[in-house]
Structures are given as C-alpha cells and as structure tokens.
Amino acid sequence: MQGVVRFYGLSTRQPEFYPFPRPEGSPAIALRNTSRDRERDQNRDQTRINDRIRVSPIRVIAADGEQLGVLPTEEAMSIAREAGLDLVIVAPGAKPPVCRIMDYGKYKYQQSKKQHKNQSHHTKTKEIRLRPKTGDHDIEFKVKQAIGFLKHKDKVQVCIQFKGREMAHVEEGHRVMAQVIELLAEVGKLESPPKQMGRRIMATVSPKAG
Known part of the structure; x- marks a missing residue:
C-alpha cells in the first residue's frame, strides 16, 4: 500500500518498504531545542551579575576605576543601568562584597580571547650570550x-x-650572571639556577604567570 506525505503543499510517494532498517525508537527527524540549549548555556555562567546579586550593601567601583564607596545594591544597579552597563561581583568574599560596573559581555570576550592566545602559544627557549667582561x-x-x-x-x-x-x-x-638574573626578576623567575658547564655558566629564566 502506497502512502502520500504532504509537506507545505508538496507531495512525495514513499516506497512500500523502508530500504534500510531504522533503529528501534529513533525519530525520523531530530530537532534541536534551541531555546533550551540557550538557557542551559546561560546557566553555566554562575557569575553573580545584576539581578543575581542578592546581598546589600556592597562596595562599588565605577567603570573608570573610581571608588564609589559602600552603596545599597539597588542604587548601584541604577547607576549601572543609567550607564548602559552591568553590575558584577568581583570579590564576593570581601566584607562588604566588592562589585564593579562594567560591560560584562565585552569583558568575557576579552578574557576568552586572552585565554585562547595563551593556550595557542607554544613556549620556546631563547638564548642571550654574554662574556665575563661585558660592560x-x-x-x-x-x-x-x-x-x-x-x-x-x-x-x-x-x-x-x-x-x-x-x-x-x-x-x-658569576657576577654578570647574578646581575642579569636580578634585572629579569620583575618579569621572570629562575627556573634553573646558574651552573658551570666547561667554559660556560648557564641558567634558565621562565616567564612569570599572569
């Protein structure tokens, strides 16, 4: 027996048999529930922002870094709304908690971009050579x-x-080596201490985290 499937005014005839076995219980068409997926993605971010902030009062930092002092949460949220920005808790453990007014979407994008850049960078070892009498x-x-x-x-x-x-x-x-290590201390940390190897003294400095 042949059946007719109508879809938006078009009709196609199905064969009397299904040419390939269909797994038991599988639907003919699987539709993604986009609204549910979107809601799940939002719930993954547990940052206390705007209406999620349940404590009051809070210490507030403006978008330009100005200290606004301790304010009721509602007042701080009003200031953020007027600026078209978000109110975000940045130090929940402080007493009172510290919040900052910022563009949270832009902040998340910049953090994601920075993280991707750090992950994609392959660390190399560069060498600088000096002599004992280097000026x-x-x-x-x-x-x-x-x-x-x-x-x-x-x-x-x-x-x-x-x-x-x-x-x-x-x-x-050794004096020159110590001088170099000291000058690099602000941006690097000593990974391998100075070691004499024949006619060389070698040391390795790695970048500081952050």
Missing part, C-alpha cells in the same frame, strides 16, 4: 632583549661564555 651598557641591551622574550611567554637561557684566560676569573662570570 653595563651591553648587559642592559641583552636584558632588554630577554625581557621581550619573557613578555612573549618564551623562556630565556642566559649563557656566560669564557674564552682563553678568562677562565682564571670565573667569579666575574
């Missing part, structure tokens, strides 16, 4: 170069190279 000007140049590597999230291997009679003054090499 302060040249040391500053090499350190500036190393800071650039560290800010790019790469590691830096510091190498002090000895030549000829310079081996008679190993302490000069």
Whole structure:
C-alpha cells in the first residue's frame, strides 16, 4: 500500500518498504531545542551579575576605576543601568562584597580571547650570550632583549661564555650572571639556577604567570 506525505503543499510517494532498517525508537527527524540549549548555556555562567546579586550593601567601583564607596545594591544597579552597563561581583568574599560596573559581555570576550592566545602559544627557549667582561651598557641591551622574550611567554637561557684566560676569573662570570638574573626578576623567575658547564655558566629564566 502506497502512502502520500504532504509537506507545505508538496507531495512525495514513499516506497512500500523502508530500504534500510531504522533503529528501534529513533525519530525520523531530530530537532534541536534551541531555546533550551540557550538557557542551559546561560546557566553555566554562575557569575553573580545584576539581578543575581542578592546581598546589600556592597562596595562599588565605577567603570573608570573610581571608588564609589559602600552603596545599597539597588542604587548601584541604577547607576549601572543609567550607564548602559552591568553590575558584577568581583570579590564576593570581601566584607562588604566588592562589585564593579562594567560591560560584562565585552569583558568575557576579552578574557576568552586572552585565554585562547595563551593556550595557542607554544613556549620556546631563547638564548642571550654574554662574556665575563661585558660592560653595563651591553648587559642592559641583552636584558632588554630577554625581557621581550619573557613578555612573549618564551623562556630565556642566559649563557656566560669564557674564552682563553678568562677562565682564571670565573667569579666575574658569576657576577654578570647574578646581575642579569636580578634585572629579569620583575618579569621572570629562575627556573634553573646558574651552573658551570666547561667554559660556560648557564641558567634558565621562565616567564612569570599572569
């Protein structure tokens, strides 16, 4: 027996048999419940923002960083609405909790972009070479170069190279190494301490987290 399926005024004839076995209980067409998926995505973000903020009073920071002091939550929300922004808890454990007025959508986008950039970066090890008698000007140049590597999230291997009679003054090499490590301390942390290997003193500095 042949049947006719009508869909928006069009008709197609189905064969008397289904050519392939259909899994038991499977629907002919699976539709995604987009509204339910959207609601689930929203619920994943547990950030206390706007109407989700149930405590009062709160300490408020304006979008430009100005301290607005301790305010009732309703007043803070009114200020945020007038600016077309959101009120977001940034320090829930503080007494009172600290909230900031911001564009939360833009903030989330920037954080996601930053996280993606950090994850996609493959750490490399760069090397800077110095001599025991390297002058302060040249040391500053090499350190500036190393800071650039560290800010790019790469590691830096510091190498002090000895030549000829310079081996008679190993302490000069250690002095230069200590000076370089100290100058890099603001953006890097010592991963491998200085170690003498033949005519070289080697140390590795890795970028600080954040």
